[in-house]
Amino acid sequence: MVPGLSSGDGVGANTTPQQLARPSAGSHKRGMDEIAQQLAMQVSEQLPAVLEAILRAGHDPASQPLHLECSLTTPGQGSGLIDNRLPVAAVNISNAIVPFNPSPLTESSGATPSVGSIGLPHVQWQGKNSTTPATSQAKDPDLYGSERPTKRARQRYDIASDAVPTSAVQRNGNVEPARKKRIPTNPALQPSTFDKFITGIWDSIYSSIRMDPAEVIEQWQAIESSGQPKLLTEDQHEVTTRNSLGNFGRMNILTRKISQTGKTFRSLEIIVQAHWVQCFDDRVAELATEMPREKAKRAAMSEACGDFGWTDKELRNKTAIWRGYSDIKDAAGWVALVFASTGLYRFSKYSLTNETFDKLRALRHRFELAADTCHPKWRVLLGIIGAPTERKYIGHPHDWVVEAGDEAIPLAPTYYQWDPNFSYKHLDGSVVDEEAWGGYDPRTVMADTDPAMATCQSCGEHQSDDPRQNVCSCYANLYGCSKPNLVPLQIFRTPNGKNNGLLACCPIEKGLAVGEFVGEITSGLAGLDVMIGETDQATYQIWQGRQGNHTKFVNHSCAPNSHFERFVWLGKQRIVLASLGIEAGGEVTVDYGETYWHNLDKECKCGQPCCRYKDRRRQVDASPERRQLLGGAKVDGEDSDEEGNR
Numbered sequence: 001m002v003p004g005l006s007s008g009d010g011v012g013a014n015t016t017p018q019q020l021a022r023p024s025a026g027s028h029k030r031g032m033d034e035i036a037q038q039l040a041m042q043v044s045e046q047l048p049a050v051l052e053a054i055l056r057a058g059h060d061p062a063s064q065p066l067h068l069e070c071s072l073t074t075p076g077q078g079s080g081l082i083d084n085r086l087p088v089a090a091v092n093i094s095n096a097i098v099p100f101n102p103s104p105l106t107e108s109s110g111a112t113p114s115v116g117s118i119g120l121p122h123v124q125w126q127g128k129n130s131t132t133p134a135t136s137q138a139k140d141p142d143l144y145g146s147e148r149p150t151k152r153a154r155q156r157y158d159i160a161s162d163a164v165p166t167s168a169v170q171r172n173g174n175v176e177p178a179r180k181k182r183i184p185t186n187p188a189l190q191p192s193t194f195d196k197f198i199t200g201i202w203d204s205i206y207s208s209i210r211m212d213p214a215e216v217i218e219q220w221q222a223i224e225s226s227g228q229p230k231l232l233t234e235d236q237h238e239v240t241t242r243n244s245l246g247n248f249g250r251m252n253i254l255t256r257k258i259s260q261t262g263k264t265f266r267s268l269e270i271i272v273q274a275h276w277v278q279c280f281d282d283r284v285a286e287l288a289t290e291m292p293r294e295k296a297k298r299a300a301m302s303e304a305c306g307d308f309g310w311t312d313k314e315l316r317n318k319t320a321i322w323r324g325y326s327d328i329k330d331a332a333g334w335v336a337l338v339f340a341s342t343g344l345y346r347f348s349k350y351s352l353t354n355e356t357f358d359k360l361r362a363l364r365h366r367f368e369l370a371a372d373t374c375h376p377k378w379r380v381l382l383g384i385i386g387a388p389t390e391r392k393y394i395g396h397p398h399d400w401v402v403e404a405g406d407e408a409i410p411l412a413p414t415y416y417q418w419d420p421n422f423s424y425k426h427l428d429g430s431v432v433d434e435e436a437w438g439g440y441d442p443r444t445v446m447a448d449t450d451p452a453m454a455t456c457q458s459c460g461e462h463q464s465d466d467p468r469q470n471v472c473s474c475y476a477n478l479y480g481c482s483k484p485n486l487v488p489l490q491i492f493r494t495p496n497g498k499n500n501g502l503l504a505c506c507p508i509e510k511g512l513a514v515g516e517f518v519g520e521i522t523s524g525l526a527g528l529d530v531m532i533g534e535t536d537q538a539t540y541q542i543w544q545g546r547q548g549n550h551t552k553f554v555n556h557s558c559a560p561n562s563h564f565e566r567f568v569w570l571g572k573q574r575i576v577l578a579s580l581g582i583e584a585g586g587e588v589t590v591d592y593g594e595t596y597w598h599n600l601d602k603e604c605k606c607g608q609p610c611c612r613y614k615d616r617r618r619q620v621d622a623s624p625e626r627r628q629l630l631g632g633a634k635v636d637g638e639d640s641d642e643e644g645n646r
């Protein structure tokens with residue numbers, strides 16, 4: 001996004017010969033891809049005969065769609081919450097074989113090409129044990145010289161990554177990078193129906209759709225009482241932000257609200273249908289006290305057919321579908337049904353296996369946390385069947401920490417062992433420390449520019465906070481939109497002693513923003529984790545100790561799946577955490593850089609084969625310079641583990 005920002009590689013000044021001898025992340029990916037390709041070819045060769053046999057056996061694809069999948073799986077690393085699955089091929093019985101796309105290998109598969117923040121002289125982590133203030137580090141060119149990626153390292157990245165080659169094109173008189181179409185050489189990876197189903201739930205939870213039945217009812221009450229659709233009157237929110245609405249603006253609101261109404265009613269419909277199955281089973285149990293069970297089933301069916309006005313066959317077909325809803329509800333809770341909405345219709349009941357139920361069960365509390373905090377009123381819908389409507393989780397989605405399969409726990413106590421008074425305020429944007437900077441914002445790069453006339457340094461387009469004026473689409477989920485949506489991310493408890501980390505609920509495409517590094521803009525802090533920013537005018541620190549956003553929780557990996565980039569929005573420098581291709585269920589990681597680790601008396605627990613800082617105790621013991629830096633302090637990985645950002 002920002003031209004000129006370079007990235008580093010695991011093969012750097014600190015890489016040992018032993019590390020080089022191990023299979024690299026890139027070679028692992030290529031190996032997996034080759035196996036996947038061979039498997040896909042074998043599957044496609046044998047498939048016609050298999051399908052023919054199935055059809056000859058009398059299978060009717062119209063009434064019973066068949067979906068076959070082949071994938072390679074390895075146990076997950078890092079988050080511990082996902083399997084690393086490399087889908088090979090999938091086929092629907094009526095379709096031609098659909099080869100999968102090769103995904104960029106991800107951090108969680110342990111095979112992401114190592115792309116660090118090294119070589120970013122103005123975007124550096126400064127470890128809390130640093131003895132040098134930020135300003136002197138940022139201005140010392142020697143600190144970065146040795147970290148620049150070698151030619152070999154960059155080549156390896158280009159080959160192993162899913163990088164799209166760019167070339168310069170002229171648009172609106174500006175030279176811009178253009179994306180070239182990449183011709184796939186491997187079978188294309190496609191998410192399974194189940195993966196799509198889960199992603200659909202996350203998307204819907206993190207969307208701006210409001211699940212508020214009262215809003216729906218109030219519209220119809222207005223039509224009934226006055227004949228005037230309330231939907232066409234001005235909305236309070238839009239009135240305050242846009243002053244007045246024309247016909248088009250009103251129509252936008254009408255359409256949005258009708259879409260929300262549709263979703264809300266579909267959710268109500270599914271809740272009632274899943275609950276009906278439970279009531280049916282209860283009725284059968286009741287009748288079975290007086291007659292044989294099979295007879296009781298038939299009697300309950302006849303009773304229901306009379307009430308529905310359906311034939312026995314019609315009701316049986318519906319019941320099979322509704323039982324699928326009920327099973328999903330039993331595994332993943334009502335939340336999965338409510339937010340899956342139309343996704344359920346596409347999700348075949350044949351996709352439900354023991355494995356998918358286990359996965360659904362593991363996601364239940366995570367779905368509930370996200371839904372309770374993003375849609376405080378969603379549980380009101382459950383009132384339609386008399387189920388409890390009280391929220392379990394309140395506050396900001398990132399006030400909670402998810403644990404594999406368990407209920408989420410509050411964030412603050414996870415830091416009490418280091419700070420009994422810990423609290424964290426969630427910020428939308430950074431706040432400038434007045435004591436440090438007075439009225440000046442040190443991120444200013446275009447002091448003389450009228451913010452209303454700002455031009456993007458990356459794409460050359462006009463930038464504005466008013467979505468109607470904004471043309472710049474760089475990091476569109478962060479800037480220039482009326483109300484940025486929350487990125488589907490959760491704080492999670494790492495299983496290997498890194499305290500908390502950041503978990504991606506959905507895949508985050510390469511190049512998309514994970515978030516802006518937001519906190520207190522200050523200076524002169526030492527002994528704390530800070531991000532260092534630098535413009536031509538000033539060097540500043542961003543501290544996230546007590547306030548900030550989710551980027552505080554990103555852990556380091558020597559093979560990261562995101563990196564920091566500088567970006568200028570409305571004349572102010574921002575530091576954006578951008579995805580390098582993050583898999584759903586994977587931990588978001590970044591390379592903190594050599595400077596950070598140099599000043600940190602810990603061992604890296606990223607678990608990557610290319611890890612540069614894992615045998616630090618040995619390295620530290622061997623380094624007289626390091627001994628001096630630590631003042632003779634005991635270097636004790638787990639025991640002396642003190643959390644950063646204090």
Ligand SMILES: C[S@@+](CC[C@H](N)C(=O)[O-])C[C@H]1O[C@@H](n2cnc3c(N)ncnc32)[C@H](O)[C@@H]1O
Nearest residue numbers: 498499500552553554555556604605606643644
């Ligand atoms: C910016 S915080 C990251 C979030 C932190 N884990 C938390 O719970 O708040 C940086 C601290 O996380 C821990 N950490 C991050 N990545 C690590 C890694 N690869 N190995 C060991 N510790 C790590 C270290 O304690 C580090 O000082």
